[in-house]
Amino acid sequence: MTGPAANAANATNATNAARAVSMGAPVRWLVTGARGQLGSELTELLRRDGEDVTAAGRAELDVTGDGVADALRRWAAGAAAGPAGTADPAGTAGTAAERGAGRRLVVLNAAAWTDVDGAEADPAGAAAANTDAPARLAAACAELGATLVHVSTDYVFPGTPVLDPATGVPRPYEVDDPVGPATVYGATKEAGERAVRAALADHYIVRTAWVYGAVGGNFVKTIAALRHRRDTLNVVADQHGSPTWAAELAGGLVELVRAGAPYGTYHLTGTGEATWYDLARAVFEEVGADPARIHACDSAAFPRPAPRPAYSVLSGRSWTAAGLRPPCEWRTALRSAFRVSRSSFDTPI
Numbered sequence: 001m002t003g004p005a006a007n008a009a010n011a012t013n014a015t016n017a018a019r020a021v022s023m024g025a026p027v028r029w030l031v032t033g034a035r036g037q038l039g040s041e042l043t044e045l046l047r048r049d050g051e052d053v054t055a056a057g058r059a060e061l062d063v064t065g066d067g068v069a070d071a072l073r074r075w076a077a078g079a080a081a082g083p084a085g086t087a088d089p090a091g092t093a094g095t096a097a098e099r100g101a102g103r104r105l106v107v108l109n110a111a112a113w114t115d116v117d118g119a120e121a122d123p124a125g126a127a128a129a130n131t132d133a134p135a136r137l138a139a140a141c142a143e144l145g146a147t148l149v150h151v152s153t154d155y156v157f158p159g160t161p162v163l164d165p166a167t168g169v170p171r172p173y174e175v176d177d178p179v180g181p182a183t184v185y186g187a188t189k190e191a192g193e194r195a196v197r198a199a200l201a202d203h204y205i206v207r208t209a210w211v212y213g214a215v216g217g218n219f220v221k222t223i224a225a226l227r228h229r230r231d232t233l234n235v236v237a238d239q240h241g242s243p244t245w246a247a248e249l250a251g252g253l254v255e256l257v258r259a260g261a262p263y264g265t266y267h268l269t270g271t272g273e274a275t276w277y278d279l280a281r282a283v284f285e286e287v288g289a290d291p292a293r294i295h296a297c298d299s300a301a302f303p304r305p306a307p308r309p310a311y312s313v314l315s316g317r318s319w320t321a322a323g324l325r326p327p328c329e330w331r332t333a334l335r336s337a338f339r340v341s342r343s344s345f346d347t348p349i
Contacts, residue, residue, distance in 0.1 A: 159309025
């Protein structure tokens with residue numbers, strides 16, 4: 001059961017979580033994939049807010065390894081305060097709900113295999129990170145009474161337009177639309193979603209798309225850098241999605257927990273839609289380059305091992321229905337990203 005039905009079925013859990021938040025209960029956060037594009041933003045945001053956060057990159061926590069459960073037990077034990085404030089290194093203090101002060105344990109899973117083409121060549125590697133790892137995290141969270149926030153993708157959908165029967169034009173995917181991944185990457189992410197739902201009631205699955213951020217490589221950085229190396233650029237104009245700033249995505253994930261929203265599946269991307277051609281022109285505008293240097297082409301010009309979705313715009317209806325703050329329009333967010341971190345986005349490659 002997914003989407004609104006799953007959200008409603010977990011309403012009792014959400015009520016308890018919301019009550020803990022409203023009473024000012026402290027939260028201990030664990031960020032996996034903390035050195036990556038999204039994980040670094042999550043860690044920075046939580047530390048800036050003075051939160052109790054543990055940032056775990058692959059060196060600290062390999063989510064594809066067998067030690068996930070033990071690592072989470074150690075993390076949870078550090079969060080539990082025994083008599084006179086002594087730690088509970090054996091992890092015997094019980095679940096989060098039994099720890100007296102109502103402390104919540106929250107795992108933000110930003111670790112993933114995101115190499116879409118590489119997944120076609122190494123499906124086992126992609127499955128280890130995108131399917132098996134979320135299953136391990138969810139099982140460990142169930143044992144500890146922790147909440148898991150798991151980040152997923154637009155690639156769980158077929159990537160073909162769903163036409164609105166009233167207008168005949170494509171409509172964004174809703175959380176409860178049928179999935180049907182067309183790539184190995186998408187299939188491993190969809191299997192990861194199912195694994196989380198099967199193992200843990202207290203979960204948030206948040207699908208996003210077209211993410212760019214100040215850390216690591218991404219489309220926005222590549223386009224900004226290529227203006228120095230090429231007079232013109234051909235960019236695909238027949239793939240539609242919603243560009244998403246990692247910093248805003250991080251803020252939304254944290255808000256989801258703090259608000260005590262119903263557990264279940266959500267979509268969170270920049271508002272509106274664009275093609276890669278639209279996004280490239282917008283990047284050139286931000287760096288003061290002439291957008292006319294960007295030329296439109298179709299996907300056939302860039303054959304890839306994994307097919308890209310022609311249409312993967314995600315509806316934010318589930319997000320706003322939960323009373324959460326709507327994300328910025330994608331173009332506004334891009335402008336904000338360059339204002340905040342211009343030196344990170346406008347770097348040579």
